Amino acid sequence: MIVLFTDFGLNDPYVGQMHAVFAREAPGVPVIDLFHSVPAFNIRAGAYLLPAYARDFPPGTVFVCVVDPGVGSARRPVMLQADQRWYVGPDNGLFEMVRRRATEYECRVIHWRPPQLSASFHGRDLFAPVAARLTRGELPDSEPVSHYPERRSTESMLARGELPDSARADVSWPEDLAEIIHIDHYGNCISGLRAESVPTTQAVRAGGEVLKYARVFSEVPPGAAFWYENANGLVEIAVNGGSVAARLGLRPGDPLTLIQP
């Protein structure tokens, strides 16, 4: 199974062009449009959403993940094998939380190149064909890398005569991210906090309001705001029958604060 996770949105030809590659190069393999709404260019938000959305997929799944503002630069294309799943995409930090939470993983830099590689759409030209090959049991030309993601200090780079690489990932991120990383269609605000790490006795402050835990929408009165563990294991805040984002004026990137009981 191939699973797509991008910041492409759905209004452009990009997703369809990737599907066309799969139809030709991995015929008969199911392709799932899991998520195309990572906030544009926001590698860090994608990094925290990916393991939450990926966790239910079976071994052997190939994820193609594209949040790639550095496309066309020196950033490396990689394929990460983690807990028997493949993740194909740019080496820019997008796979950081998958990697950290994996029981075992290996990262390979991709040397394979297509006959024609556009400067700006490696999702279609490089990552999709590599994913198709993986589902066919082939291992595209690649080699293991010892450091993943690539982290080099500015000093070490200058010492080697390299210019500091603006595409290099800074992934000094926390284990859980107390921040709104996606607002869904209903106005529910999804955070980068794993619910398993937050006792239900704790409250959450967002947009100046303090929200208590409830198991599910129907446990609070219509119009009431609360936090709960969403169906992907993340802390999410919501209003029963309404939009918590509209009510509290929340936007992606806004902080959530945990309040001790």
Added chain:
Amino acid sequence: MIVLFTDFGLNDPYVGQMHAVFAREAPGVPVIDLFHSVPAFNIRAGAYLLPAYARDFPPGTVFVCVVDPGVGSARRPVMLQADQRWYVGPDNGLFEMVRRRATEYECRVIHWRPPQLSASFHGRDLFAPVAARLTRGELPDSEPVSHYPERRSTESMLARGELPDSARADVSWPEDLAEIIHIDHYGNCISGLRAESVPTTQAVRAGGEVLKYARVFSEVPPGAAFWYENANGLVEIAVNGGSVAARLGLRPGDPLTLIQP
């Protein structure tokens, strides 16, 4: 064939997560994303749209329908067999107009449960697996119910020591709904009125304007507003080459008034 009808929108992982269930549990069965734009939480709008959008599908089709603000409450999961099609979803009124218009139907409450059932996403965890089983010719654990949808008076509930159930459906709805229930991409306004019940000699008042019937867009001058029978059998108002919603300031829920000729 499995057909999805929800209020999920397309910007979130919910639709993809349901597709992933079908890819695993009903491999090779076509899955159609028919409609994910039921107004959020609006069971009644969904109830009138569903039979219009479902009517062209062949016998054997399994519809998975999720407009489910009461998820996690006592509302029952059901599967309705009506005119040789299955409708799987919450017992909250969403299937009311399908049921009323069916030549024959049977409703079954679903007892089957998955190993893991989230509190808030029965579409993925319960309804999708049940639909997959139906396409495989299996009948998940369930039993016929005599009253569908569940209707209990507050008095009878209190008499039995039950608290009135806020998730219980009130479905005292008219046969046709003279109201805008969806505004499409072009700004056309779709009503809950079946066109077969409205003579073409009648006019429609909406947003303070009176609109006459035309068979099709090209029968009126560019910029003119009219009503017509849309390709799904519903009364729809439109402007040739423009947006009637923008022109008349219309929103879902606004009334249409039929004017006798």
Added chain:
Amino acid sequence: MIVLFTDFGLNDPYVGQMHAVFAREAPGVPVIDLFHSVPAFNIRAGAYLLPAYARDFPPGTVFVCVVDPGVGSARRPVMLQADQRWYVGPDNGLFEMVRRRATEYECRVIHWRPPQLSASFHGRDLFAPVAARLTRGELPDSEPVSHYPERRSTESMLARGELPDSARADVSWPEDLAEIIHIDHYGNCISGLRAESVPTTQAVRAGGEVLKYARVFSEVPPGAAFWYENANGLVEIAVNGGSVAARLGLRPGDPLTLIQP
């Protein structure tokens, strides 16, 4: 392979209803949602986008293209065979640039009709079934037309006793269109100019600003605006890490001006 190219958007049942036709009438044939965001009713924008988005598809592909404000009028349904690909849709100019750029082509007017043809949704009722038949190796009832697209002068029509046909296409369009024809999810503005016809020494003026060429986003500083050849061969303007449409207040239809070096 069947490829969809329309102005339907994704919020309505129209795309799903077409997929249902393909699932029944061309089972097993991959169907790609390439693009549903042609600006509504904008035949000309669609005409310039189509060949750019279609060029990478293999021989034998059947494109179903619906930007059809004249549906239900006298405009002819056609199927154009161009460079071993089929294009099925209305004869209203939508295929004009594909035709002009084709090495060889033949256009056929479609006489085949379904048992039930709605007045307003030929995409579902006529074009989709015709496309399904083409993928099965059948040639639906049709005949070659000598003039495509249909062009008749008002004088000649009046001389033959015909009323001038408002659905008749005026396709006196330039070879390349120096205009914004689509704004993508990131705010990048896509023009109807083929990049191969614009030397990279030229600059582009848009929204009062002059933008120079860069190969790719990462070649300019964050926040800088530039033009480049996008992955579909068109001139596109963009901001590294931002939205050029928001920054310069651009909208579809706005002109781009080429500036000689």
